[in-house]
Amino acid sequence: QVQLVESGGGLVQAGGSLRLSCAASGRTFSMYAMGWFRQAPGKEREFVAAISWSGGVSTYYADSVKGRFTISRDNAKNTVYLQMNSLKPEDTAVYYCAARRYSGSYYLAQEYDYWGQGTQVTVSS
Numbered sequence: 001q002v003q004l005v006e007s008g009g010g011l012v013q014a015g016g017s018l019r020l021s022c023a024a025s026g027r028t029f030s031m032y033a034m035g036w037f038r039q040a041p042g043k044e045r046e047f048v049a050a051i052s053w054s055g056g057v058s059t060y061y062a063d064s065v066k067g068r069f070t071i072s073r074d075n076a077k078n079t080v081y082l083q084m085n086s087l088k089p090e091d092t093a094v095y096y097c098a099a100r101r102y103s104g105s106y107y108l109a110q111e112y113d114y115w116g117q118g119t120q121v122t123v124s125s
Contacts, residue, residue, distance in 0.1 A: 009119030022097030
């Protein structure tokens, strides 16, 4: 069982930056692939970024955030991060952290086993 708690959301002007954190419970954090998804009002939840387990050698990004967002993990702290730079109003959404224990697609929400409650990110123009 893994519990996830996101933090770091807030209100920022276009062009600004935020860093989201997701703290995970449990002693096997390094064995989980981690992902970030987001959901804007009236829209479906969409993939943002993911990082493989253990050393986090592999990272994956949605085209819409590639080059602006960076996902990373610190297994010693049981935490995954999402550094968001050059934010745009269209990045406004609730951002969710998710964990997946077994192999599967990094891009599909249904492949993830555990979810956090989400943190609101609002980007003003």
